[in-house]
Amino acid sequence: MARFLMRRLVLFVLALMGISLLIFLALRILPGDVAAVMAGLDAPPERVDRLRRQMGLDRSYPRQYLDWISDFLKGDLGRSILTNRSIASQVGIRAQITFPLILLGLGVALLLGIPLGCAAALARSPRMQSFSHMAAIVGGSVPALWSGLLLIMLFAKGSGLIGLLPSQGFPTLGWAQPGQALAALILPALSTGIIVGAGIMRYTRSLLGDMLSSGYVDMGMACGMTRTQAALRIGLRLASPQLVSVVGLTMAEMITGVMVSENLFALPGLGSMLITDVGNRDLPAVQSELLLLAAFFLFLGLLVDVTHKLIDPRFRGAARQEVAD
């Protein structure tokens, strides 16, 4: 385990370095002089020079890269060129919307996916099986943008058919008004969660289906459990390591949906901030935010791999045997 952890950690650092280089280079091959564009059309040369120095563009590339990385590691993400605000504080404020949204969306996905997937795997009538199969496929084929729009048309307060929930914006006081803040996140979380939930349902169904035809469940039934009991207590537990991997990977795919719903529901979160900054070509902001995002997902991947190894009872047994030998 320790060796696996070491290797995975080294790889995490290497991958992060590779990504940071990629981001740095991608933003440097931008055609044209960024400083001149920022300063405006008829700006005097001194102003362009000052701006260039301020952005650090007069230094050599390796120097710029090292400065950026060392600042990044110290927690200084730089300042936005347009607003001159500290990026780190902006990220801190906006993460208060995005992270709850991701967690809620994941909650929706798990609550939909795992019970339905188990039900689909345990269903015996062919009609029920094909129905659940189609439901999973159709649910996974709806674009997040479209499901968001349909949800707005159905449930938005004021304009929807059943006006229940707010569909635009976030309360100005933020989480000081927990009820309203939560209500503002429900529709976005549903629109991102449904498609991911359908994917999780599909995997749960196939993993549990494999387990049902394995000897483990037969053994449980031989010991007096019913088929459902054996499937849920033994099969689901054995399938859980792979489920953890799948859920971790689907979270990476979920982020596109999160960005779309932040834009659609006018939530000032990290996704809409990133999109705005990319649109404005706000280089320092874009490069730090992209690296932060990459670091987050690489770390998530690391976490998933380690959890996978930790909760797999077969792997634990093997490790114990190694010690005994």
Next chain:
Amino acid sequence: MSWEHTDRPRRGSRAAFPGRLGFLGRMRVVLASMWRKASERYSLIVLVMWILFSLVSRFWTPVPIWTTDGYRIWQAPSRDHLLGTDGTGADILSWLMAGSATNLAISLLAVLLSGVLGLLLVMAMVSRRSGVSQVVVVLVDALISLPTVLLALILAVPLGPSIAVVVVACGFGYGLNLARIVRPQALLAAESDYVQSARHSGVGSFRIFCTHLVPNVIPVLCVQLSMSAGTSVLAEAGLTYLGVGVPSGLPSWGHSLTTSVKFINVFPLTVLWPGLVVTMVVVALNLFGDALRDAIDPVTNPGLRAAVAAAGRSALQPAPQAVSAQLDDSDHLVENAMYAGEGGNDVAKY
């Protein structure tokens, strides 16, 4: 007579072997067995319509897409505009038709890129140099958690919104995914006896990969690539909405969805069509992969098994003139017998 593995086989002659069902014959059986089930028939119809619409839209759309009419915006479906008009008075059906060509191109390119990248990675993963394979395996494990949209954003800053951004971002992500999913199957095949025997008779690892490993992973490949095509349609819609996908001005389904978003509360009907088209196509692609996997595998498709067996039988009891024609080419005959006589003692007859 030499038929060791080290010799180059005659390419292009295989389909002519009486013992093998030719590609076209095989396809006919496969399509016929796919047509039998309702869900698979649906996927075939939708995909054929997708291709037809994108071909037709290159030459003709009901209304030219740049024709706009400021007096007739947000119209309900009518005889002039079968699906109504959007906020600039342009015909929605025409834009959807023109968009299908863009989406078809994106999906095909993304699938091609991911297939090539995935197979290259698998080739490295099953390589017998443990250094190479280990490095690639852990590299894929580390990079797989990066979301598609991150790569798209990195590329979109220097390139601006473009088709290339969508294709590269999707192709890269799905290629890694493919490699990870295909690897166990490929490893299993690499351990098999026939690969060992081929290796010992001196076949190079590239040829082993092409002739033994790839056919083994084709079922998984069908499902994964078809699903990737579906996901790339969804990704195009998302990325275009975020402003880093297909540039505005180029018709695509994501573009149609994005333009319909404005004024959603006033004209909800226009939102319906593009989303419906995307959902229908993605469902069809998801069904198609599973259907194709079941249909091309003789183990799961009894019809194909019967057809192959019939072709093999006719090869083993050929008409007299066919035998005399074959006797001239003894190389053919031996190889032919190897293909046709799986488990059959009839090989001895020759």
